[in-house]
Amino acid sequence: MKNHSPRIFLHIISLIPATWLFWQMWLWYNFFPHDLTANPIEFITDFTGNWTIRFLLLTLCISPLAKLTKWRLIKYRRALGLYAFSYGLFHFLNYTVLDYFFDWMLILEDIFKRPAITFGMLAFLLLIPLAITSFKYFIKKMAANWKSLHRIIYIITISAITHNYMMVKADILIPVIHAMILSCLLALRIYFILDKKRMFKKK
Template sequence: MGRTWLERLNYVLVLLLCLAPAAWLVWRTVQGDLGANPIETLIRQLGVWGLRLLIAGLCITPLARIFKKPRFIRFRRPVGLFAFGYILTHLSTYIGIDQYFDWHAIWKDIVKRPYITIGMLGFTLLLPLALTSFNAAIRKIGPKTWRRIHSLIYLIVPLGVTHYYLLVKADHRPPLIYGAIVALLLGWRVAAKWWPVAARAPRPSVQP
């Protein structure tokens, strides 16, 4: 069944919301409003927005089931791909702008700094999710294998929260808040097997 005009509008609004942080960061960069260490601010903000979108993606399935709106699932793919885009840009900025492609220094960081080790692990696990987030990949590997691969998100997001927590030197409240939200979402996933509201809701399909 084709999308209604309202569904198309909602889809466009989701895309615009996902693009808004990037536009805001570009504006701040042009205005020279990234503080005393603009590269560090840019790297951190890109990573934080990537994590926020990953968490937002985790929220979609519970909302779809609780409100019995399986079409909400169609938003999961664009949100997830935008999250990957922010995280990829976060990593690329660190490698290319902060470290000037000094692979020796980058490897030393990976080995010696736990938050970078965890961040790199999370990104490595995220790659297969991004590469299989298209209909052609789903058809090729099959829905069952697709679901197994994408279940890695329940490991990736906690790794992202841990990466953020270890990175922060002073105010740990934001990563702790994100961690609490992720714990609730993971708890919901476990409880959904017995929770009547979730059990009665239509099961969304793999494809949006």
């Protein structure tokens, strides 16, 4: 029998931030005391944006961790990637609905005038094809092209962190930490690629 406990645990942990946020939003909407600060819309934007980046980084952690530990972690990567998209979608909806009330002219103007928004929108738009093609049907159908497409997760994460860094007004600690983690993951990826080439040459 398959042990589904790790997968269930992963889903529970991944849903905790969203559950907490929805609860706080319900309190705010019904005029009860809440923890969304004096500017709830800004807080929701920051919260969902940061969790999008965290799930992107966790998704990128899976492959090197699997190689270093020999654990079977790859099967959890898709779920983490889909959670990254889900939090990113919530972030996007907060921006378009609560912040701009579906005023697409203002939104487009914002995208083209503010580089921070440009990077954020780029990250979200690139996430969409990854989410759509993350299911088994597309993995089989696309074959080798699937891996090539999903490598853009690095571009997405770089764009998301750049967006985050440019958006913060004072405290840059969180985006800097995110950037440092991504740098380590990129260094590990380069190391594994070079190591694979060395092994191939020896053969």
